[in-house]
Amino acid sequence: MRNSRTLARLRNGEPVRICSLGHFIPSYVAHAARHGYDCIWLDLEHNPISTEEFRSLMPHFHMHDIDCMVRPKTRDRTSLYRYLEDGATGLLIPHVSTPELAQELVEVVKFPPLGDRGICGANLDSDYLGHNLNDYIEHANRETFLVVQLETPTAIENAEKIASTPGVDGLFVGPGDLGIRVAHDPTAMSVEAAISHVAEIATKSNKAWGLPVAAESIRTRRDQGAQLLAYGNDFLAMLQMLEQWSGEFTDALAPASNGMVKPAHRA
Secondary structure (H helix, E strand, O other): OOOOHHHHHHHOOOOEEEEEEOOOOHHHHHHHHHOOOOEEEEEOOOOOOOHHHHHHHHHHHHHOOOEEEEEOOOOOHHHHHHHHHOOOOEEEEOOOOOHHHHHHHHHHHOOOOOOOOOOOOOOHHHOOOOOOHHHHHHHHHHHOEEEEEEOOHHHHHOHHHHHOOOOOOEEEEOHHHHHHHHOOOOOOOOHHHHHHHHHHHHHHHOOEEEEEOOHHHHHHHHHOOOOEEEEEEHHHHHHHHHHHHHHHHHHHHOEOOOOOEOOOOOO
């Protein structure tokens, strides 16, 4: 059974490098690991990765020793812990706005005494029944993680109670969804104020926190104490490279005013 790179870094007070993946691209897992990422946020909430594709991806995460943090498309009880059984290291649950929901999630994804997860022990996460069940249970509770997304003004209001829920390992602000909702709620704090609020609560509660970042904001968020830093994904990589390549085609094929071919486009 492999140990979590994410949790090892969190326990050492270090930042976790996260990129995201929304499509069935096994080679992406290998390349992310080789380039120093600790964790891949596998987004099933907004992308059509099938169950069969998901299960086919998981051995690649184990082979290349990189964590898989799944954002699921469902909160169905058995579906959530099946992601862990099939080899995911952690779950990123969207739209968690109350401590009651946070507690329900802990019950689903943690074994007793933390929660009430059902046991099989014959899947990838236990090396297909390759370990004593008691060792497997202890390892699963210690080396898998639950991160909850705070994406509404209500979630920000309840952040301290959510953070204090035993078994919740991290808080993850969703600036996109939060921004949409803040825009329609004149009583809500701004997104930036909400991020600062979560940072303070996470420090007080000794819980990890994070959010998606841009290159220019990585240092700022790290200085605020963020450890779960998500930067880079397959979709944006595709868009950026196509834009660059298209520009290079345009530059290379456009005739110069003196009849000479223009020099190649520089990214």
